[in-house]
Amino acid sequence: MRRYGGPVLLCLVGAAVLRITLLSDLYLRYVQHALRPYLIVSGTALILLGVTTAVLRSRTGGGEEAGGDDAEYDGEHDAEHDDSDSETHDDGHGHHGAAGPRIAWLLTLPALALLLFPPPALGSYSAGREAAQRAAQGVGAFPALPAGNPVALTLAGFSSRAIYDSGRSLSGRTVRMTGFVTHGSGGTWYLTRLMVTCCAADATTSKVEIRGEDAPPTDTWVTVTGTWHPKGRLGSDAAWPPVLDAGSARTVKQPSDPYETP
The missing domain is CATH 2.40.50.140 (Nucleic acid-binding proteins)
Structure with missing residues (x-):
């Protein structure tokens, strides 16, 4: 899932921009009416960029999976030299790899908030x-x-x-x-x-x-x-x-x- 974090974020932001411009007048809380066409173009471009990036990454996924055997062999080879060092090394990488995507996915929260709960006008x-x-x-x-x-x-x-x-x-x-x-x-x-x-x-x-x-x-x-x-x-x-x-x-x-x- 980590490879799709960026594309998902792009699509969410693009969808939020299109929501406030195409489906309502909420964009007028933030900009003048004359800027509406630019927002529509920007939102559409973000969604297209996100979809394109996701498709390209899915096509390159097979290569990463093919390299899994080599990675497994390297891991076994390292284990033969020093089991304890290898376990510590693997645990460290496992924790680091797991924490990275979880933190990165928090970036979707502002995009979701903009999509679902647009901020009010200044008052x-x-x-x-x-x-x-x-x-x-x-x-x-x-x-x-x-x-x-x-x-x-x-x-x-x-x-x-x-x-x-x-x-x-x-x-x-x-x-x-x-x-x-x-x-x-x-x-x-x-x-x-x-x-x-x-x-x-x-x-x-x-x-x-x-x-x-x-x-x-x-x-x-x-x-x-x-x-x-x-x-x-x-x-x-x-x-x-x-x-x-x-x-x-x-x-x-x-x-x-x-x-x-x-």
Whole structure:
């Protein structure tokens, strides 16, 4: 079995990648939608490589078995010289050979875990460890918002307008945003969303303080509708995080794509 450890591991990882890309939207927990074709190609390549390696090793297995007689003869020849040394030598190799494959097979556990129990998307823990991230831009005018109320905005878009928009385009407008709940001190709670440029490894945090509604449990996904509450001087630290006076907050399911993109 030891000769098939590598191929099995390749096939498990490939199957896990294809499972989260072809059979579900779970891959969106880790990467952007645009990377889906590359994941499919990678998963397929891993499975093909594993199967090919297993076939090649099975074809070379006969040669190893044919060499068994020579190995047995060598063992008997060594035994004639020194039975005690031979026994010690054989025991040592036997234990080493048995332990090696058993340890190596433990490498399949992470692959099985990925296949059967894909990790969840980043949430409040990651957001709490993230330092305040704000757009690298100065104060200036933003394009006009679409007509009609409420207007759907990303948290990053709302934050940029609240902190940097000299035209005050949020004034008098009702906005609607969706994110997960994080908590601050003194009963403060935030609507939070993570933004990814490429994958979850480069995620940055956007958050909006919510006032006027009771705080749901941490990591609950909610859609909040309300109006901008100005605070601080534009472009200053006092303006962050922006504040929303909520008119309503309703619990929703986590979206299939939990991250915002630039």
